[in-house]
Amino acid sequence: MREARKIARSEGRRLQEASSEARMEAERKRLERLLAAALTAMGLEKLLRRIAAIARNISLNEWLRIVRSTLGVELDRSYYSPSFYEPVVTRWEAETRKKLNGYPAFLAAGIATAVLNARDPQRVLEIVDGRCLAVKRAMASTASSQTGTIHAGLLKLTQTDAGVNTYIWSTMQDSRVRDGHRALEGQECSWDDPPDTGTGNYHPGEEHNCRCTAIPVFDRDTLSLPVI
Numbered sequence: 001m002r003e004a005r006k007i008a009r010s011e012g013r014r015l016q017e018a019s020s021e022a023r024m025e026a027e028r029k030r031l032e033r034l035l036a037a038a039l040t041a042m043g044l045e046k047l048l049r050r051i052a053a054i055a056r057n058i059s060l061n062e063w064l065r066i067v068r069s070t071l072g073v074e075l076d077r078s079y080y081s082p083s084f085y086e087p088v089v090t091r092w093e094a095e096t097r098k099k100l101n102g103y104p105a106f107l108a109a110g111i112a113t114a115v116l117n118a119r120d121p122q123r124v125l126e127i128v129d130g131r132c133l134a135v136k137r138a139m140a141s142t143a144s145s146q147t148g149t150i151h152a153g154l155l156k157l158t159q160t161d162a163g164v165n166t167y168i169w170s171t172m173q174d175s176r177v178r179d180g181h182r183a184l185e186g187q188e189c190s191w192d193d194p195p196d197t198g199t200g201n202y203h204p205g206e207e208h209n210c211r212c213t214a215i216p217v218f219d220r221d222t223l224s225l226p227v228i
């Protein structure tokens, strides 16, 4: 983000010095391109892969633990390879990339408007800094809510692969749990048919900042586990 800020500051100046509207538009496009390149250089792809790897690891450990404590069996860890998780991870990466990729254009447009409205160079720099900070916060919030959605996706994949068709909705049971989720506490839900949470049909963890989880209901008739 430091690099993006540097670009925004120097390019903001170029925008301010543009002599015509056509020139300004060209400068705005240039700024957008440079910001997009800076975002790539920030290691967005590496960051996505790292978040996915951490989420896979947490999800797998939790799964092995719950199977061990409920069924008393040890699962073959190697069955849950990166390629097992691939469908969920690829979809999640594409979705997150799409959300984060909109920010350079958003920042460039905001800076262009600021330059148009403030002719004082010092004021323009202040506005550029303010916009960079706002975008940085928005990106961090997007990244954090996306972390929740990957956990939800991995949970569903792991359980349905094992032949688990239903789960018990489990909340954190504290005052922060939203009403619609509190109403689902302890209820048996189907992976095929997400329950109505009051704002739509969702599984645990799919809604923004939801901390709920799904406790698998093991059915010996459908169960299929990579037992060692």
Ligand SMILES: [Zn+2]
Binding pocket: 171, 178, 181, 204, 205, 210, 211, 212
């Ligand atoms: Zn919840």
